[in-house]
Amino acid sequence: MSRAVLIERPQSLRLVPAEPALPGPGEAVVGIAWSGICGSDREVFAGSRAGEFVRYPVVPGHEWSGTVIELGPGTDPSLLGKPVVGEGFRNCGRCPPCRQGDTNLCVAKYEETGFTQPGAWADELLLPARLLHELPEGADLRAAALLEPAACMAAACLKVQAVPGERVAVVGGGTLGMLATQLLAAGGPAELVVVDPREDRAELATRFGASLCPPEAAQGGFDVVVEAAGAPGSARLAVSLTRRGGRTVLTGLAGVETEPLVPAELVGAAVTVHTVFGAPSRAWSHAVRAFSAGILDPVPLITHEFSLEKADQALALLADATTPTGKILLHP
Structure with missing residues (x-):
């Protein structure tokens, strides 16, 4: 039975x-x-x-x-x-x-x-x-x-289409953020930063090819920012870290948002904001291929x-x- x-x-x-x-x-x-x-x-x-x-x-x-x-x-x-x-x-x-x-x-x-x-x-x-x-x-x-949460992060990475040599940041150093970090590191960024307040996540970030930075010390100008924290204020932080004309993807569900995104600020920054809900089949294929090739651990x-x-x-x-x-x- x-x-x-x-x-x-x-x-x-x-x-x-x-x-x-x-x-x-x-x-x-x-x-x-x-x-x-x-x-x-x-x-x-x-x-x-x-x-x-x-x-x-x-x-x-x-x-x-x-x-x-x-x-x-x-x-x-x-x-x-x-x-x-x-x-x-x-x-x-x-x-x-x-x-x-x-x-x-x-x-x-x-x-x-x-x-x-x-x-x-x-x-x-x-x-x-x-x-x-x-x-x-x-x-x-x-x-x-x-691989299910990895597929969701693969969907985010496919949305922003990071290319080699770009400056990339991941907001959130939890499971989702670290899965996204591995997938993004495989694309050859010039710089890869995980923005998270927990210092104990620095070792994992380094292991996956990134540096760790606390939110209060994070500087903007990133070509691509993946938000994977789902915490109040994390969406606005992600957008603020994105350079003018850059790309941001939001994956978290923060519930009550204490610092909402301001449309005028988005327009002024000319930031392209993508969102992800779950993962389509192509994102699953992307995650499974990365896992099977040993890129995703x-x-x-x-x-x-x-x-x-x-x-x-x-x-x-x-x-x-x-x-x-x-x-x-x-x-x-």
């Missing part, structure tokens, strides 16, 4: 038995190796996620890695036994955004693994096989569990691991502001 972590309603979480998944036409069953926890999972548990983006009861888990253990009719038989990760948005593939490659902006009814469809805080996951991305044989599945970002039985403890740790955490993983 399989197991899954079920959030029946906000603040109610328990480990339950789950019937083995039976794949239908075009579907695959993945044996989960590792699944990640992020702030949106904490929102699901707390009940603070916007109602249109969650449906209770739900098995969370949109960040994961695993191995294909069963396939339904009409799927590629070569996938069986392959290590994989998979996209979360259950896009229709037919609407104008999907046809244009923006599969994360599908106009059909919102459906996403771990929010409205059963997720990967479980032994097994059933999903459309077309959403799978195959990994190399022997891939580190523990590290690969971070998520391992140093993992700080804690828990069994499925201790998912409640993992969530409590994530919510504890007194304990510094990186990526927290669950392991069936």
Whole structure:
């Protein structure tokens, strides 16, 4: 009998038995190796996620890695036994955004693994096989569990199109910021700076090819700025660090913004501001290729691991502001 972590309603979480998944036409069953926890999972548990983006009861888990253990009719038989990760948005593939490659902006009814469809805080996951991305044989599945947030940062990097020799900054030195830093470092910037108040993140920044700078000391003039903090004021800081005519991409959701962007300032600076919501298929491909080539190394970002039985403890740790955490993983 399989197991899954079920959030029946906000603040109610328990480990339950789950019937083995039976794949239908075009579907695959993945044996989960590792699944990640992020702030949106904490929102699901707390009940603070916007109602249109969650449906209770739900098995969370949109960040994961695993191995294909069963396939339904009409799927590629070569996938069986392959290590994989998979996209979360259950896009229709037919609407104008999907046809244009923006599969994360599908106009059909919102459906996403771990929010409205059963997720990967479980032994097994059933999903459309077309959403799978195959990994190399022997891939580190523990590290690969971070490819979902990496895909979101890949989407940001593709938006701003940094070219070799440009000055680049990343606002935020958490998991997302450090994943973006690695992807940007691979493009050969003349300067790469992570802007973050925590001095303990300097070692990781250096490891990934960047220097660390506290926000109060950061100087502007960057060609490209990626905002990955999602904190009040981080969007305005990112824009202020961008040179006139430069490019900024915002990825964070700060909630109540204490320092909103001022349209007149944007116009005066002629800054191009992009935004990212999730990751389209092309960004997933970008992240998977970088990981498979050894350019993207998520391992140093993992700080804690828990069994499925201790998912409640993992969530409590994530919510504890007194304990510094990186990526927290669950392991069936």
